Amino acid sequence: MSDQQRLLELLHAIAGSASAAEIGGLPLPETYRAAVTRRSDVERTLRISEVNRDPVSTLRIERVATPSVAPDEVLVAVMASSINFNTVWSSIFAPIPTFVFLDKLAKEGGWSARHGGDRHVLGSDASGVVVAAGSVVRRWSPGDHVVVHGNWVSGEDPGTYQDAMRAKSQRAWGFETNFGGLADLAVVKASQLMRKPLHLSWAESASSTLCNATAYRMLISPNGAGLRLGDSVLIWGATGGVGSFAVQLALAAGADPICVVSRPDRVALLRRLGVRHVIDRVAEGYQFLSADGTTVNTSEVARFGDRVREFTSDGVDVVLEHPGRETMQASIASCRPGGKVVTCAATTGALIQFDASLASRRSIQIVGSHFANYWENDRANLLLEQGIVQPTLTATYPLEEVPLATRLVSSGGHHGKIGINCLAEAGSGVSDPIARAAMGERVITRFARASLSGSKDFGGGQVDEVIS
Numbered sequence: 001m002s003d004q005q006r007l008l009e010l011l012h013a014i015a016g017s018a019s020a021a022e023i024g025g026l027p028l029p030e031t032y033r034a035a036v037t038r039r040s041d042v043e044r045t046l047r048i049s050e051v052n053r054d055p056v057s058t059l060r061i062e063r064v065a066t067p068s069v070a071p072d073e074v075l076v077a078v079m080a081s082s083i084n085f086n087t088v089w090s091s092i093f094a095p096i097p098t099f100v101f102l103d104k105l106a107k108e109g110g111w112s113a114r115h116g117g118d119r120h121v122l123g124s125d126a127s128g129v130v131v132a133a134g135s136v137v138r139r140w141s142p143g144d145h146v147v148v149h150g151n152w153v154s155g156e157d158p159g160t161y162q163d164a165m166r167a168k169s170q171r172a173w174g175f176e177t178n179f180g181g182l183a184d185l186a187v188v189k190a191s192q193l194m195r196k197p198l199h200l201s202w203a204e205s206a207s208s209t210l211c212n213a214t215a216y217r218m219l220i221s222p223n224g225a226g227l228r229l230g231d232s233v234l235i236w237g238a239t240g241g242v243g244s245f246a247v248q249l250a251l252a253a254g255a256d257p258i259c260v261v262s263r264p265d266r267v268a269l270l271r272r273l274g275v276r277h278v279i280d281r282v283a284e285g286y287q288f289l290s291a292d293g294t295t296v297n298t299s300e301v302a303r304f305g306d307r308v309r310e311f312t313s314d315g316v317d318v319v320l321e322h323p324g325r326e327t328m329q330a331s332i333a334s335c336r337p338g339g340k341v342v343t344c345a346a347t348t349g350a351l352i353q354f355d356a357s358l359a360s361r362r363s364i365q366i367v368g369s370h371f372a373n374y375w376e377n378d379r380a381n382l383l384l385e386q387g388i389v390q391p392t393l394t395a396t397y398p399l400e401e402v403p404l405a406t407r408l409v410s411s412g413g414h415h416g417k418i419g420i421n422c423l424a425e426a427g428s429g430v431s432d433p434i435a436r437a438a439m440g441e442r443v444i445t446r447f448a449r450a451s452l453s454g455s456k457d458f459g460g461g462q463v464d465e466v467i468s
Contacts, residue, residue: 003029003063007184010077011423014129014143023142024132028075031063033422034121034183035402037090042097055091055406061399064121067179067187070111072155074140074190075132076148079202079424081181082125082393082417083402084210084241085345088410090122090175091403101176115178124150124174126181126188127196127206127429128422137190145196145431147205148188149213149377152177155191163223164373172371181206182402184422194378197385199436199444202429203419204391208245208384211392211417213372215245216380218320218342220253223376224369225342229254231317234308234334236327238275239266239415242344244392244447246320247275252388255318258311262412269415273446277311279304288330296329296353305333315339329354337362344369387439392416392447396426416447 006029013023041058069075090098098120106116126148130140140146152173153160159167174180179187196205218224219233227233233250237243238259250257251274258277259270267278284307288300309315315336321328321343331341332354341364359366372380383389396419397405405418430436436444 003031007032007077007423010131011129014077014131018143020141020143026131028066028132029185031065032184033061033399034064034185035123035399036060036062036064036119036121037093037098039097039099039118039120042093042099045093046097050092050094053092053094055088055410056403058093059091059122059403059406061402062119064119064183066185067114069132069134069187071134071136072190073111073134073187074130074137074193076126076128076146076186076188076193077131078126078128078181078183078186078422079429080127080206080396081123081183081420081422082203082207082210083405083409083420084124085409086124086172086175087122087182087402087406090120091406092410098175101171102178105171105177117178121178121180121183121186122174123180123182123186123420124172125206125210126186127202127209128186130193131185134190140190140193144193145198146193147196147209147381148173148181148186148192149194149209149372149374149381150174151192151371151374151377152189153191165217165223165370182399182420182422184399191374194381195385196429197381198432199387199430199439200384200391201427202424203396203421203426204393204444205384205429207393207417207419208389208391209377209381210371211241212245212384212389213377213380214344214369215242215249215320216383217372217376218242218344218369219246219249219255219318220379221372221376223373224367225318225320225340227253227255227318231255232258232312233318233320234258234260234316234331235320236260236323236331238278239269240412241392241409241417242322243320244416245389247273248389248392249383251275252383256312258308258316266415269447279307286330288326293325296355298329298355301329301333304330308334312336318342325352328352332359332362332364332366335362335364338364340365340367342367342369344371387443390444390446393419394448395419396421 130144150173152171154169157167157169319331319341321331322345394416
């Protein structure tokens with residue numbers, strides 16, 4: 001029996017409501033399909049300027065050996081995953097090759113040694129089915145439908161019990177670890193699992209986890225802004241991965257979002273979602289950095305701050321900041337005295353110039369934020385289950401097209417989230433169609449519908465149609 005046939009037998013047993021013992025007793029495939037980068041491509045890629053590196057030249061779909069499962073881990077048959085910006089960074093080996101992270105983890109020895117090697121299986125999102133569980137796992141069993149959050153951390157690390165994102169052992173799964181979610185199988189710690197929202201498809205569930213939780217920590221959690229009813233919040237890239245969830249969270253919290261985008265179709269999208277204040281930064285011609293990128297254009301920063309104050313006279317209470325180098329000074333200039341700039345990612349560059357005296361004179365807080373701890377992930381997932389936050393999936397691709405989908409995210413040629421169907425058929429995975437019907441199909445898919453009604457194409461990906 002081939003490895004792919006073994007996977008299909010596992011899925012057939014799961015679909016047929018086999019018991020956990022029956023599923024766990026089936027033979028696992030020796031290899032599986034995965035989106036990988038190769039160590040042998042690093043040197044060649046680093047000779048190319050970062051802006052010219054192409055994910056298609058480094059990402060490959062290959063068969064890799066199925067790893068053993070540690071006592072505190074589970075093996076998940078991945079039904080769907082998604083593309084995040086850390087997939088882009090991994091594929092172009094920026095800011096540093098991810099093999100640096102894998103080698104550091106492998107040096108810890110023991111079970112961690114598996115994470116080394118010459119190939120990196122990428123992916124920090126997944127939805128799927130547990131097919132094997134380690135000897136100390138108690139909460140999860142083979143056959144459970146789950147989503148995976150990307151906070152990989154040791155339960156023996158004391159920092160975990162204050163805030164796992166501050167723990168020394170904390171890593172981003174599928175970025176700083178191996179065996180990620182852009183594959184047919186994934187190895188995760190049991191503490192990374194959450195219940196899959198039953199009314200969502202596999203792709204809708206998988207595409208929501210990382211970005212929804214990142215936005216939750218940044219805006220809602222006391223570890224971020226602690227957003228309050230009536231607050232004003234400036235959201236950069238408001239139709240992107242993190243931004244699209246941030247908009248929903250801000251509206252649900254009773255805040256007033258001021259959204260920044262770069263195309264007129266994205267302005268229209270946000271209007272249809274109920275956003276009152278939108279700035280098209282391209283149409284209004286903002287250039288925050290000089291042509292060579294070395295100097296902040298203070299007049300442009302001031303012009304943008306004045307524009308924001310047309311919506312809220314004193315400046316915003318909170319800025320959701322993730323572009324970094326290009327926008328940080330404008331973010332600070334947009335704040336009211338005592339406001340907060342909550343920052344993650346730095347997708348336009350991590351080395352940033354800004355006027356520190358302006359921040360200090362106005363008592364503006366700059367708060368670093370990185371993904372989300374287990375509690376924040378669970379709360380963000382609960383909002384999905386309750387229908388308070390909806391998926392922002394706008395297109396899906398098969399696993400074989402991960403390189404092209406990653407290029408699309410890298411170029412900014414997408415709205416919302418790009419999903420990847422690994423073992424799932426398009427649109428499958430809705431196990432509670434009654435709950436979905438009660439919430440309303442148009443409500444659940446409103447972001448995708450708003451995107452498609454006035455946007456450009458998505459480069460060949462398909463929008464999921466629900467199969468109940």
